[in-house]
Amino acid sequence: MQTLNRFPERPDPLLTIVVPCFQEEDTIPEFHQRVTKVVKRLPVSCEILYIDDGSNDGTAELLREYQDGSAVRCLFLSRNFGKEAALRAGIDHARGSALIFIDVDLQDPPELIPGMVEFWQKGYDVVNMQRNLRTGDSLFKRMSARAYYWVMQRLVDKVDLPADVSDFRLIGPAPLAAIRALDERSSILKGMIGWVGFRTFELPYNRAVRHAGSSKWNVAGLINLAIESILSFSRKPLRIFSLASFALFVSSFCYMLAALVAGSFDVHHLLVGMASFMCVGVAMVGEYLGLTLAEVKRRPQYFLKNSPKAECASIHPSVSSFEGKKC
Ligand code: UDP
């Protein structure tokens, strides 16, 4: 029996615009209208990939209306997994050689997409949109974001985490292949994108106000994000604890010796010595655990700037991405 193909076959696009949506029935129509206008003007073939992150309002129905299986596709997650998981689904299912993440609430204006593509065409692998005016964000959001980047830039090892860059960005073929090669469960995409490196450009923009509805961001989410980010990308807290315990151990040892010499040694000196000795033990276990964690993740030790996969995905409009995929 012949299988029915609901959607026409089309060569893979060069660019996938990944749009996570959660309870966004009020913003999707306006976003879709604006983004489709922009896509028509783009010099590269493009698909829009909506991800419904387990919404229970009219989001899924709206998206089903828009999907055509080629220029507009949709993924429906089985429940609300959070924005990072929705973006990860986008990475896994995008057919484009490059992708752009954009929020559906119109805080990230779709009209800026051509500018991002332009920098990609100029040879940048990652184009980060950097908010220079956060007019659309509440005071709490601005303060918490500042605190987050302040902590992260000091604690995270060798990862470029530019301030005020969130998920609105373009990721070219090389970093995309690198991120896909990382077979790990870390949900901190911005950290992974910074970690893989490649030629990056920061393009300033003014963040707009939300078109409708309200932010799903809360204090618990921020704390969770900060803890996850540090655990995924830094062993510095462990190292700080190790050094502090070692310093405590050395000073308590000197204290005990001094008490012995002065003839005032008693059980309290012994207790302080034992406690600091145990701290050093716990720190050592922690260090080994940190090392094991790094091994378990099996992150590659490096990526080449010009991987063959990335090179063959041409961004010249006259070369179809289908040809690119063959190599
Ligand atoms: N979002 C999502 N899953 C969630 C929360 C949010 O896919 O659990 C989407 C949301 O629909 C929007 C984007 O992530 O497209 C940003 O969400 P929000 O506006 O709430 O965050 P903020 O802009 O305040 O950081």
Ligand code: MG
């Ligand atoms: Mg928003």
